[in-house]
Amino acid sequence: MNPLTDELSASSMLHSPFQLAGLTLRSRLVRAGTSETMATESGEVTAQLIELHRRLAAGGVAMSILGHAYVHRRGQYLERQTGIHDDTLIPGLRRLTDTVHAAGGIIVAQLAHAGSQTRVASVAPLAPSPVPNALVGNLTAEADESEIDEALDAFAAAAHRAKIAGFDGVHLHGANGYLISEFSSPIANIRNDRWGGDAERRSRFFTELLSRVRGAVGPDFPVTAKVGMIDAVEGGLQLAESIERVGALASAGLDAVETSVGVMTKGSDSCRTYVNVDRARARKDLLVHRLFSDGSPEAYFAPWASAVKRAYPTLPVILVGGLRTTETMERVLADGTCDLVALARPFIREPELARRLLVRVDASHAELPAECTSCNLCLMHEGQHSLQCWRTPKWRLAHHALVRLSGKVRSSG
Ligand SMILES: Cc1cc2nc3c(=O)[nH]c(=O)nc-3n(C[C@H](O)[C@H](O)[C@H](O)COP(=O)(O)O)c2cc1C
Ligand code: SF4
Numbered sequence: 001m002n003p004l005t006d007e008l009s010a011s012s013m014l015h016s017p018f019q020l021a022g023l024t025l026r027s028r029l030v031r032a033g034t035s036e037t038m039a040t041e042s043g044e045v046t047a048q049l050i051e052l053h054r055r056l057a058a059g060g061v062a063m064s065i066l067g068h069a070y071v072h073r074r075g076q077y078l079e080r081q082t083g084i085h086d087d088t089l090i091p092g093l094r095r096l097t098d099t100v101h102a103a104g105g106i107i108v109a110q111l112a113h114a115g116s117q118t119r120v121a122s123v124a125p126l127a128p129s130p131v132p133n134a135l136v137g138n139l140t141a142e143a144d145e146s147e148i149d150e151a152l153d154a155f156a157a158a159a160h161r162a163k164i165a166g167f168d169g170v171h172l173h174g175a176n177g178y179l180i181s182e183f184s185s186p187i188a189n190i191r192n193d194r195w196g197g198d199a200e201r202r203s204r205f206f207t208e209l210l211s212r213v214r215g216a217v218g219p220d221f222p223v224t225a226k227v228g229m230i231d232a233v234e235g236g237l238q239l240a241e242s243i244e245r246v247g248a249l250a251s252a253g254l255d256a257v258e259t260s261v262g263v264m265t266k267g268s269d270s271c272r273t274y275v276n277v278d279r280a281r282a283r284k285d286l287l288v289h290r291l292f293s294d295g296s297p298e299a300y301f302a303p304w305a306s307a308v309k310r311a312y313p314t315l316p317v318i319l320v321g322g323l324r325t326t327e328t329m330e331r332v333l334a335d336g337t338c339d340l341v342a343l344a345r346p347f348i349r350e351p352e353l354a355r356r357l358l359v360r361v362d363a364s365h366a367e368l369p370a371e372c373t374s375c376n377l378c379l380m381h382e383g384q385h386s387l388q389c390w391r392t393p394k395w396r397l398a399h400h401a402l403v404r405l406s407g408k409v410r411s412s413g
Contacts, residue, residue: 013333014326015358018062018340020316021222021255023106023168025062025340028333029354032258032320032342033110033171033226035067035081036387043070043083045092048386050099052351057105059352064105065342066096067387068112068173071158072151075113075179076120078383084109084158090165097166108169108222109162111155111213115179116140116188119383126151128182128189128196128205134233134265135177148195148205151179156212159223169222170213172206175260176270180206181228184245185263187236199241203248210252222255224318228262229304232269237262239304243311250315258318258342259304267379271345272296275322275374285373285391296374298328305338318342325369326360346370348378349389380409 018025038049056064069084070076076083083089093109100107116127116138126147127133127140143151159170174180182188183205189196196202206225213223227246231237246257261269274287274295282290301321309317319338323329329341346353349372360367377390377400390400403409 012330014329014341018316020063020340021169021224022220023063023222025106026104027060027062027354027358028329028340029060029062029357030318030340030342031056031061031064031347032344033065033067033173034344034348034387035078035382037078037080037381037383038386039080039082041080043076043081043085044089045082045096049082050096052387053096053105053107054099054103055351056347056354057100057103057107060354060358061105061347062354063168063340064100064107065171066107066109066167068110068178069158071111071113072154074118074124074126075115075151075154076118076123077112077114077178078119080383080386084111084161085154087161090161093161093165093167097168101166106168108171108224109158109165109167110171110173110226111158111162112173113151113154113179115177115182117177117182126179129191131188131190133177134188134263142191152205152209152212155209156216159213160216163217163221169224169255170217171258172209172213172223172225174206175226175228175258175262177228177263180209181262184228184242185231185237187231187233188263199244202241203245206245207248207252210249210254214253219253223253224256224258225249225254226258226260226320229259229301229307230261231263232261232265233263239307242304243307246308246315247312250312254315256316256318256340257308258320259301259308260320261301268376270321271374271376271379272300272322273374273376275300276324276369277373281373285375286394286397287373287375289375290373296322298322298324299332299337302332302337305332306336309336309338316340320344322374324372326357326367329357343370345374345378346372348372348387349392380404384409
């Protein structure tokens with residue numbers, strides 16, 4: 001018995017269990033999908049990927065969302081991304097889910113197709129329209145009916161594989177400028193046929209995809225989605241259209257929504273920098289850039305999550321984006337902004353963070369926020385080096401500087 005932690009649990013929303021489409025989550029704390037760069041060149045699960053997810057589960061995360069896994073060879077975003085496009089990958093995925101379950105966790109597979117946003121030179125990109133991709137610049141011919149059909153079927157087949165491999169659900173990646181996000185966007189999708197031309201037709205790819213996924217996994221298997229609510233480009237997707245789209249998805253059987261940005265021009269559109277980092281903290285983490293710029297506020301996507309919640313009060317909402325302190329997490333849960341809070345970068349720096357946040361106090365009884373300073377160095381190395389924090393231990397900063405000098409990492413934006 002620990003009177004202090006017992007008292008905290010009794011008064012805490014963060015500690016309270018949550019029912020999500022038949023799954024019992026032990027708390028409200030979710031690990032957001034964070035691409036691990038830990039698969040083999042052909043997308044197979046490795047011992048390193050399994051160990052990361054074991055640590056997350058053992059550390060107390062209620063539900064882990066696997067970093068986006070590509071459902072089709074043409075949908076690969078980066079090298080060493082996890083694949084779920086072929087049956088031969090199932091045994092590795094099964095070892096991953098078995099390990100997470102043995103550690104007391106829940107894990108869902110995030111299913112993705114990079115669309116025209118692929119950064120893999122050997123991949124032939126796919127796009128709704130011949131519009132240069134806002135993030136990576138690829139210019140791709142308009143997808144024809146058979147290519148669209150193949151991509152939709154690939155999501156359904158991948159969802160079926162996820163179920164066979166023991167995942168507890170699937171999370172569709174409908175945000176951040178990837179294929180679903182492109183079909184949903186008036187700036188990336190300039191078609192004038194049944195797949196584009198107005199808001200309803202721009203919704204068809206996502207709703208048809210959901211219906212095929214549902215057909216593949218059955219009515220009781222949890223199917224959730226990350227949805228891009230607003231594009232970070234002028235003339236792009238607006239909130240009112242996304243709210244309608246979420247309603248259509250919910251009516252078609254979507255079990256929960258995680259709100260994020262749609263088409264992006266830079267990585268920091270989804271991963272905002274220096275969240276909750278004041279100058280003293282910046283000095284401690286050697287964050288020279290932050291000393292000359294402002295940090296982002298916590299919970300920066302909260303207005304979009306609130307808008308979904310207001311429109312569809314019974315649809316579970318997952319809030320991601322800059323959650324760093326238990327005070328803010330408790331507030332967004334208590335004021336009805338969301339039902340679950342998801343963190344990405346803080347779990348890179350501290351895979352066992354959930355335990356610390358749920359206990360909420362250190363030995364001196366002071367609450368400590370997540371240590372991640374949202375510098376995005378980890379994002380710059382995505383696809384090059386396995387997911388890790390480049391600021392701790394401190395010598396990694398020197399390694400980063402050397403790799404940067406060699407020109408082998410991209411700008412995080
Ligand atoms: C290195 C890295 C990889 C990411 N990979 C994914 C991914 O696979 N799927 C996804 O939906 N979002 C991905 N994201 C975005 C995160 O899920 C999250 O939305 C974003 O980082 C904001 O949350 P945070 O402030 O807690 O980091 C990634 C972010 C980072 C930094
Ligand atoms: S490199 Fe470390 S401190 Fe910087 S965003 Fe990534 S996890 Fe956070």
